[in-house]
Each structure stands twice: as structure tokens, then as C-alpha cells.
């Protein structure tokens with residue numbers, strides 16, 4: 279996958295301001311698990327953010343870049359907004375709030391298959407304070423709702439606030455994903471391209487790799503455990519004398535030793551499965567073979583510990 283920096287030549291930006299060319303930033307906001315990351319990936323046409331059925335998968339503002347002949351849209355995927363229970367939760371919420379003030383247009387995601395609830399209303403109230411930025415309400419996951427449910431949801435969402443547009447879509451089957459892109463782009467200012475053609479994200483490679491490991495580890499774990507998992511890539515380098523193999527050393531952190539046991543599994547089976555699944559994804563990302571050395575460490579209550587949060591890359 280092409281990322282920013284893969285082609286360092288600024289001249290490749292092609293940044294002559296052609297008349298009518300639009301560029302700028304959009305962010306998706308919504309409760310955890312409503313499909314924000316999946317929609318961003320669908321718009322970009324590539325997996326730039328990990329997704330899972332566990333709430334609170336996204337922990338960073340990840341940027342995906344959508345290229346059109348007449349526009350460049352940078353989508354910022356934010357963590358799901360909810361009432362924070364830990365210091366990590368507070369940091370994630372403040373990340374969302376600062377993102378909201380920095381973008382040209384906001385996409386407010388509400389799933390079609392669940393009634394509008396207190397979580398959606400809480401976000402709608404927050405959005406009412408964002409005065410100048412247009413908001414497009416997006417009713418997601420239409421593929422798992424009946425037409426009647428979708429119609430009712432469009433009306434219910436309409437009652438949540440003032441929106442520039444309300445649009446139903448499904449990232450799973452592609453229904454109206456391009457239209458979502460068009461509507462967001464319409465709200466961007468005229469301006470030159472912000473990233474070189476072909477770049478799909480500006481996430482550093484090591485962060486994307488750590489995220490792929492976390493995604494694999496999230497598979498099949500429940501309750502509080504997903505929240506307790508963090509992954510850091512400590513080192514990565516091509517194997518000496520080889521051009522086709524990269525060595526990656528990573529740590530997976532959990533908060534308690536009981537969690538460590540769950541991740542490792544019976545005779546290490548689960549950890550091996552996580553490593554194998556992650557390696558496959560990383561090899562697809564890097565286009566080379568990968569040796570992944572994955573170790574587990576307990577970092578006691580890291581979600582509540584400012585020092586450990588910094589160590590894991592979550593800053594104030």
C-alpha cells in the first residue's frame with residue numbers, strides 16, 4: 279500500500295490549483311461500533327484502519343485519503359465517542375473533540391439496524407455546539423436493516439439536529455458509498471491536492487503493523503479484554519542479506535496476568551493463531567515475507583496510568 283513518504287518528491291503532488299479542484303478534511307463521528315472505520319476503508323478503497331465487532335477498536339485519528347479526478351478528500355476516522363470510564367477514554371474523547379474543530383465537514387454515523395439511543399443523542403448534542411462546520415448524517419449498515427427500518431431511521435436521525443444532508447449507505451455491500459464521498463467532497467473548499475497521488479494514508483508503517491496485530495488479537499476475545507490490549511512495534515528491519523524478509527519485534531500489552539493467560543491460550547495455541555493471522559495481513563501490507571516475534575507483557579492498569587499511556591503513544 280502506498281503511504282505518505284513512499285514518494286518523497288514534492289513535485290509529485292501535482293499541486294497546481296486547477297479551478298474547481300477541491301481538497302480538505304472530513305471526520306466520521308459516532309458511537310463505538312457503528313461502522314466508521316469500515317466506511318472510511320470503503321471510501322479509500324483499501325484497509326487503512328483496522329475494524330472489529332468489539333466497541334472502541336479505533337484509538338487514534340487515522341487518516342485515509344480518497345482520490346478523485348476533481349478532488350482529494352482526507353477522511354479522519356476517530357474513536358467512537360462515549361462517556362469515558364478511564365483515562366484512556368478521556369484522552370480518546372478529547373482527541374475526537376479536537377478533530378471536530380479541525381475538519382471542513384463532519385459525517386455523523388448512526389447505524390440503520392438499531393434504534394436511535396442515548397449514545398447518539400449525546401453526540402448530537404455535542405455536534406450542536408460545532409456551529410460553523412456542515413454535518414452530514416450517515417445512516418450506516420443498511421444491508422442488515424429492512425427498507426422500512428432504514429426509512430424510519432432516516433426520519434429519527436433527522437430529528438436529532440440540523441444536517442446538511444442525510445444519507446443511507448452500506449460499507450459492506452457498497453450501497454451509496456460513492457454518494458457519501460460526493461456529499462463530503464461538495465463541502466470541501468477549493469484548493470490543491472494535499473497528498474501525492476496514490477497515497478492512501480499517512481499512518482506510519484510501524485503503527486499500522488501494531489494495529490494489525492491488535493486486530494488479530496481482538497478476534498474472539500470478549501468483555502473487558504479488548505480494551506486492555508495495546509500493541510507496540512519495538513523494532514523492524516529487513517533480515518541481513520535478504521530483500522524478501524522483514525523481521526518485526528512487537529509487544530502485546532495487557533493489564534492483568536489473567537488476561538495474559540487468555541491471550542496465550544492452551545499451550546500457546548491462541549497466541550500462535552494471533553501471530554499467524556497478523557503476519558498474513560502484515561505481509562499483504564508490506565508486500566514481503568515477515569518474521570513476527572510477538573511477546574506479551576502485563577502493564578498493570580495501563581488504561582488509567584498517565585505514564586504508561588504516554589509509553590504506549592496516547593498523549594494529553
Ligand SMILES: Nc1nc2c(ncn2[C@@H]2O[C@H](COP(=O)(O)OP(=O)(O)OP(=O)(O)O)[C@@H](O)[C@H]2O)c(=O)[nH]1
Nearest residue numbers: 311312313314315316329330334335336358449450
Ligand atoms: N453488515 C454490516 N456490518 C458493518 C458495516 N460496517 C461495519 N460493519 C461491522 O460493524 C462492526 C464495527 O465496525 P467498525 O468499522 O470497526 O466500527 P467503528 O464505528 O469504527 O467502531 P469503533 O472503532 O469502536 O468506534 C464490524 O464488525 C464491521 O464489520 C456495514 O455496512 N454492514
